[in-house]
Amino acid sequence: MTNQTYPKNAWYVAAMSEEIGLEKPLGRKVCGERIAFYRPKPNEVAAVLDFCPHRGAALSLGYVEDGLLVCGYHGLKIGEDGKTKAMPLQRVQGFPCMKAYAVEELYGFIWVWPGDQSQADASLIPRLEWAESDDWAYGGGLYHIKCDYRLMIDNLMDLTHETYVHASSIGQKEIDESPVSTQSEGDEVITSRYMENIMAPPFWQAALRANGLADDVPVDRWQRCRFTPPSNVMIDVGVAHAGKGGYDAPKEFKASSIVVDFITPENDDTMWYFWGMARNFKADDEALTDSIREGQGGIFQEDLEVLEYQQVNLKAFPDYDLLKLNIDAGGVQSRRIIERLIRTEQDSSKLSKNGIVSDLKVEERPLQTISF
Missing domain, CATH: 3.90.380.10 (Naphthalene 1,2-dioxygenase Alpha Subunit; Chain A, domain 1)
Incomplete structure (x- = not known):
């Protein structure tokens, strides 16, 4: 397994609503994913891989026109589903589809799901x-x-x-x-x-x-x-x-x-x-x-x-063993939860890659107050 440090199957705040206008996209990396955010229409938001399939330019350096994200390098136009919709003098039916991300605008923030898109569920965004x-x-x-x-x-x-x-x-x-x-x-x-x-x-x-x-x-x-x-x-x-x-x-x-x-x-x-x-x-x-x-x-x-x-x-000093005191218990327990979520995510991904279908159940063990 890779040394993953953050869960990817989760909702993260990627931007404040006011950061994304109607004409200019926003490029931001979240959990290692380079994402271009833009507004196809007022009060709507879309998110696609920040990569143009033509020459690899950053789509976030382009602009928005008629609800499409236009690459600022050669004018390729991509939709919120990640598919190329048009390009000057080109037939684009065979162009590869770029990754599109589940994205929601709520509470004045832009939330994105950087991991497995089939697991994205808007009801999991925390209620504020x-x-x-x-x-x-x-x-x-x-x-x-x-x-x-x-x-x-x-x-x-x-x-x-x-x-x-x-x-x-x-x-x-x-x-x-x-x-x-x-x-x-x-x-x-x-x-x-x-x-x-x-x-x-x-x-x-x-x-x-x-x-x-x-x-x-x-x-x-x-x-x-x-x-x-x-x-x-x-x-x-x-x-x-x-x-x-x-x-x-x-x-x-x-x-x-x-x-x-x-x-x-x-x-x-x-x-x-x-x-x-x-x-x-x-x-x-x-x-x-x-x-x-x-x-x-x-x-x-x-x-x-x-x-x-x-x-x-x-x-x-990567080999230094840091002290853990009573005041550190909150951070320690939080990290344990993060580590468990990452393990679950990796195990699920491993089963999927091996073609194994099962009702995987992860044992839930209540975390108790820590004494050092």
Whole structure:
């Protein structure tokens, strides 16, 4: 079996909706697949292999005309099914069909299935309740990061690093002084940390003020990180005035949000990081959304630097056996789920190639809390 590092039979966020216009396609590599995304019509999206069957040019460098993707090299026109539809002075019936990808536009994102297209099922795209309600506002962005996507999962499932990497915004000493709990629920992993009767750090002081709450009184703070395969992490974070119920405090006593993290492998060493924050207070305040986006973007920029240097170090010392501590349990369990999905995918592919048809059943073993 190959040393595959990511599942391919899954839905990944490939782009934000606004990245794909009506006239110009978008080229992006997802899980090692070079894909050209374009809009055959308004509010529709298609995805085909970013390869022209004529001379191998990148179709994403072309343009869209009459619902077809036109190669910018010699004018070959390809449809959303991957078939060549026309080319100047050429009969195209015998042209090879390029791979077309299952693609969906939902919640303001473009989702693609890079693996076996026969297994693509739009109902498997995770439901985002915050994206379906007008009571929530969302603002986010995109970073291209030169690191293994699993390093970002590790980073987000253990927020102890906030004390040190984000000391000027969301970090505080009480984070690494508070125990973290790690649990699994099927294919999901949840890490939780609660801090009581502390002072809010700068970012959360600003959030309290924005929500019309005092920012100079003790608060209860929480962080609940949820990993969902293949590589999504949603983090329920917030603060409430101390003694008002913490995580379960009434809305009028707290400021809370969901940190949104869609982590998409480009290849083994690089990734696309779609980050953002959804909040359910002052949802119609666009200036507040912009302010939070700017602040959060700066915070994640700090992560980017750490992770890219970490990738360089791990490449330089491939035989070093890294320590695993209690705070690493969330990342460890998440990686185990990823590894199991990859094994299942590879076993299924092997059976298919050998012409074996069977009802393959993979034993499901519940993952338990890890103690190191």
